[in-house]
Amino acid sequence: MEHIDNFIKRVRSRLNRHLGLTVFIGSLAAGGVFTTLAALIYIIRGYHVPLFWYPVVFTVCLFAGMCCWYFLRHSHYQAAKFTDDYFSLKDGVRSYSGFHKAGKSSGFYALQAQQTDKAISAISLKSIRYKCPTCLVALAIVLILASALLGFKDDSPRIVQKRQQEQFVIERTQLINEQINEITEQIRQELEEKKLNEVVDINEIRQRVNELQETPDIKDAMRQYAQLERELGEVLSKLTQRQTEQLLERMGKQLQKDDATKALGNQLTQKEYSSASKEMQEFKIDPQAAMEIQKDQIEKLKAMAARMSEEAARSQTGTSQQSSDGQSQNNQQNNQTQKDGSQKNQQSSTDRLAQMAQQLNQSAQQMNQAMQEAIQNQAQNGQQFAGQMQQMSQNANQNLNNLGQFLQQMSARQQAQSMMQGMLGALAQSQQGLGNMPCPNGSGQTPANSPNPGGLEAGYGTSNAKNTEPGKDAPNGQITQLQGTHGAGPSITSSQESASGAGSNIGTLERELEEYMRQVESFVRREDVPEAVKAGVKAYFENIHNIDEGN
Amino acid sequence: MTDHKQQSSASQKDNGDTQSSGLLNGNGVETEEAQQAAEQFRSIFNILKAEIRKFMVGQEDVIDNVLNAIICGGHVLLEGVPGLGKTALVHTIARALHLSFKRIQFTPDLLPSDIVGSNILIQRGGQKIFQFEPGPVFCNILLADEINRATPKTQSALLETMQEKNVTVSGVTHPLSKPFFVLATQNPIEQDGTYPLPEAQLDRFFFKLHVEMPNHSEFAEILRRTGGITEPEIEPVATGDEILRMGRTVRYIPIEEGIQDYLIRVVRLTHPRDPQSPEDVKKYVRHGASPRAAQTILAAARVRALLSGRYHVAIEDIDAVSVPAMRHRLILSFEGEAEGITPDQIIRTVINAAAL
Numbered sequence: 001m002e003h004i005d006n007f008i009k010r011v012r013s014r015l016n017r018h019l020g021l022t023v024f025i026g027s028l029a030a031g032g033v034f035t036t037l038a039a040l041i042y043i044i045r046g047y048h049v050p051l052f053w054y055p056v057v058f059t060v061c062l063f064a065g066m067c068c069w070y071f072l073r074h075s076h077y078q079a080a081k082f083t084d085d086y087f088s089l090k091d092g093v094r095s096y097s098g099f100h101k102a103g104k105s106s107g108f109y110a111l112q113a114q115q116t117d118k119a120i121s122a123i124s125l126k127s128i129r130y131k132c133p134t135c136l137v138a139l140a141i142v143l144i145l146a147s148a149l150l151g152f153k154d155d156s157p158r159i160v161q162k163r164q165q166e167q168f169v170i171e172r173t174q175l176i177n178e179q180i181n182e183i184t185e186q187i188r189q190e191l192e193e194k195k196l197n198e199v200v201d202i203n204e205i206r207q208r209v210n211e212l213q214e215t216p217d218i219k220d221a222m223r224q225y226a227q228l229e230r231e232l233g234e235v236l237s238k239l240t241q242r243q244t245e246q247l248l249e250r251m252g253k254q255l256q257k258d259d260a261t262k263a264l265g266n267q268l269t270q271k272e273y274s275s276a277s278k279e280m281q282e283f284k285i286d287p288q289a290a291m292e293i294q295k296d297q298i299e300k301l302k303a304m305a306a307r308m309s310e311e312a313a314r315s316q317t318g319t320s321q322q323s324s325d326g327q328s329q330n331n332q333q334n335n336q337t338q339k340d341g342s343q344k345n346q347q348s349s350t351d352r353l354a355q356m357a358q359q360l361n362q363s364a365q366q367m368n369q370a371m372q373e374a375i376q377n378q379a380q381n382g383q384q385f386a387g388q389m390q391q392m393s394q395n396a397n398q399n400l401n402n403l404g405q406f407l408q409q410m411s412a413r414q415q416a417q418s419m420m421q422g423m424l425g426a427l428a429q430s431q432q433g434l435g436n437m438p439c440p441n442g443s444g445q446t447p448a449n450s451p452n453p454g455g456l457e458a459g460y461g462t463s464n465a466k467n468t469e470p471g472k473d474a475p476n477g478q479i480t481q482l483q484g485t486h487g488a489g490p491s492i493t494s495s496q497e498s499a500s501g502a503g504s505n506i507g508t509l510e511r512e513l514e515e516y517m518r519q520v521e522s523f524v525r526r527e528d529v530p531e532a533v534k535a536g537v538k539a540y541f542e543n544i545h546n547i548d549e550g551n
Numbered sequence: 552m553t554d555h556k557q558q559s560s561a562s563q564k565d566n567g568d569t570q571s572s573g574l575l576n577g578n579g580v581e582t583e584e585a586q587q588a589a590e591q592f593r594s595i596f597n598i599l600k601a602e603i604r605k606f607m608v609g610q611e612d613v614i615d616n617v618l619n620a621i622i623c624g625g626h627v628l629l630e631g632v633p634g635l636g637k638t639a640l641v642h643t644i645a646r647a648l649h650l651s652f653k654r655i656q657f658t659p660d661l662l663p664s665d666i667v668g669s670n671i672l673i674q675r676g677g678q679k680i681f682q683f684e685p686g687p688v689f690c691n692i693l694l695a696d697e698i699n700r701a702t703p704k705t706q707s708a709l710l711e712t713m714q715e716k717n718v719t720v721s722g723v724t725h726p727l728s729k730p731f732f733v734l735a736t737q738n739p740i741e742q743d744g745t746y747p748l749p750e751a752q753l754d755r756f757f758f759k760l761h762v763e764m765p766n767h768s769e770f771a772e773i774l775r776r777t778g779g780i781t782e783p784e785i786e787p788v789a790t791g792d793e794i795l796r797m798g799r800t801v802r803y804i805p806i807e808e809g810i811q812d813y814l815i816r817v818v819r820l821t822h823p824r825d826p827q828s829p830e831d832v833k834k835y836v837r838h839g840a841s842p843r844a845a846q847t848i849l850a851a852a853r854v855r856a857l858l859s860g861r862y863h864v865a866i867e868d869i870d871a872v873s874v875p876a877m878r879h880r881l882i883l884s885f886e887g888e889a890e891g892i893t894p895d896q897i898i899r900t901v902i903n904a905a906a907l
Contacts, residue, residue: 095805
């Protein structure tokens with residue numbers, strides 16, 4: 001009875017085609033639902049609907065539909081049952097299918113098969129028509145059209161601006177990173193040329209600079225620059241030798257009072273330590289010179305050493321008083337109890353300078369005394385005098401050498417400090433660009449009369465100007481930065497104000513606020529700032545913020 | 552006694568004759584043989600029905616179902632108000648079948664020995680001996696008229712005869728002649744002085760049929776046929792052998808596995824404890840149909856399929872015979888009885904649930 005089997009197969013095939021068509025329409029409707037929902041979510045958030053959603057969603061839905069069709073498709077038995085129900089064959093085809101499957105074909109089974117065969121010969125397969133799910137079709141069409149129309153909607157102005165800002169931040173961070181890299185490389189070369197590698201570990205700084213990333217998020221960008229700034233500040237604070245410089249300056253002023261040491265005094269006052277080191281060599285005692293010459297050299301050395309020693313002693317007295325005052329103050333204020341490492345370094349450096357000055361002074365006095373004695377006993381102990389003076393002059397010269405080397409070190413640290421300050425300034429200057437966010441519709445933040453006019457295009461108040469001179473603040477208005485420990489004072493933090501220029505404050509209130517936030521963030525992250533000071537700064541800016549919100 | 556022995560021997564002879572044919576040897580049948588048996592089945596049934604309809608007017612379903620039960624070897628409980636022709640139907644069938652017919656009018660004072668027979672003391676050759684005197688059950692068709700009027704003790708005397716088709720008296724078993732059918736009647740209205748049949752005995756009835764009031768035209772035809780001087784003459788058109796052969800023939804009608812599952816599902820859903828049974832069943836039914844009900848439905852559905860010209864059992868056959876086969880096997884709960892729920896309603900609910 002192949003006729004019956006073929007008939008059932010054709011019914012099955014027809015039913016599965018119908019099912020496939022229905023599932024296809026259902027898949028399209030489902031795809032329409034999902035794409036419409038996705039489009040609505042994007043549009044509510046202000047975004048343009050990414051077009052990749054459409055093929056992806058419909059492909060997934062069609063694939064899911066195929067899977068559904070595969071699991072829902074009619075079996076041979078189901079097709080037989082459908083045939084019975086559809087053509088009112090009273091379970092004839094179904095029974096035949098079951099009997100045939102069980103291998104029963106004789107007797108009444110054969111009669112049943114003949115009867116079924118006769119029954120299906122009278123019916124036409126074409127009468128099984130596809131029932132189109134009109135509601136589902138209508139739903140699919142409506143949803144697909146709706147999702148397609150939603151796909152044409154562009155980004156909202158807010159999102160456009162946001163994207164521009166992100167692009168701007170990426171470009172700006174890329175530029176800043178390149179600039180910082182270049183500056184770091186320059187500093188490294190300078191340090192190598194000046195053989196100052198031991199003073200600053202530039203490789204560590206380079207590693208940190210290389211870790212800087214390009215990011216669309218301005219907060220992330222500012223955070224990483226603030227972190228770098230803080231680390232550079234720490235390096236800078238280690239290089240700080242302000243107390244020693246002040247002592248040397250005071251010594252220089254004392255030396256300026258005497259004509260013989262005026263040149264050295266000028267150099268010390270002007271912080272030209274390298275020149276001062278060389279100038280100090282002029283005060284060396286020549287043990288081979290004549291007694292008169294040696295006498296003059298000793299007088300000159302004595303004058304210099306006495307003034308330096310005197311100033312050193314005065315400084316040490318003042319320091320000890322200041323220390324005791326600071327100690328009592330520290331007891332009153334808990335936050336002052338944390339001593340900075342750089343202060344200790346400075347103190348030890350100052351002590352060392354004072355000690356060297358005193359040693360030099362002692363050597364000079366001893367030589368002077370020996371010279372006086374030598375003059376009185378010149379005739380009797382000439383040979384003995386020469387040996388004693390030679391040894392003393394070697395000690396004095398040695399002390400002078402030590403002092404010279406100290407000044408050379410000071411000079412090196414001064415140069416390294418200058419480089420680090422330059423790098424910090426360049427970093428701060430680079431970050432200024434992050435504050436110049438693009439504004440919509442030509443309301444640029446950089447006015448034409450600003451020191452850095454122009455921009456990428458209308459509405460983009462940006463400046464691509466590259467700071468080629470690290471260490472020099474660009475005259476860009478009142479750029480107030482919290483730079484950390486730059487000098488001595490009651491507080492370890494000083495507010496350094498850049499040089500005032502001809503420019504006006506170009507930032508809008510929002511930009512200024514962001515800038516202040518960045519600075520505050522940088523400041524409060526510093527470990528060397530006492531908590532009380534941090535809390536005060538925080539409170540100050542919170543108050544400002546509250547006032548702004550209230551207005 | 553002599554008649555009884557003759558009937559038994561004739562019946563056994565018939566059995567031997569039929570067993571020699573290929574149709575009944577259990578090894579399957581050839582197609583032509585099956586075709587011939589099916590045609591013979593339909594032919595005898597139609598002749599028998601036509602003969603019965605000479606006297607009986609209307610009651611198509613009742614006649615079909617009674618003949619269906621007889622072919623399957625089952626007993627029928629006819630329920631209806633007096634005067635609807637229950638007894639006349641049984642009389643007519645008995646006459647048309649050319650089988651021995653006995654009638655017992657059940658009354659409260661009827662004793663079991665009045666039905667099955669008893670040993671009586673007789674004198675033979677100068678000696679007094681006990682001899683078994685068969686009761687009215689020793690026949691082919693037994694009409695148990697108003698069966699619910701007898702006491703439960705007497706009713707239960709029919710249990711063995713209906714199921715085992717034997718009678719045991721004083722330790723001696725006496726087989727009944729084949730075929731043996733009990734056609735019982737009961738009046739559903741008159742409940743005074745009646746004893747409802749126990750569930751065990753109800754379960755032994757193949758069908759319980761409701762005999763309905765004839766319509767106007769049937770009334771007129773009844774009056775025409777029975778109001779004259781002569782009544783229609785019923786001739787015997789089928790023998791007991793032919794009935795037995797028809798019963799064996801239907802057993803070859805195949806049923807597809809899925810349809811058999813449907814049958815089982817229908818029966819199982821009548822049980823309130825079945826997790827898939829409808830709420831009405833859970834609420835109104837105390838006990839569902841037994842596996843014997845499933846056997847009954849299958850056998851009756853086969854007969855119906857063959858009479859419908861089909862060689863397979865269809866779901867509609869099962870649906871059609873489920874009501875008469877299960878209505879007396881469902882025991883309603885108190886709630887069901889109180890709300891006037893009928894077993895027929897429950898069975899239709901079950902059929903609808905099984906079709907889903």
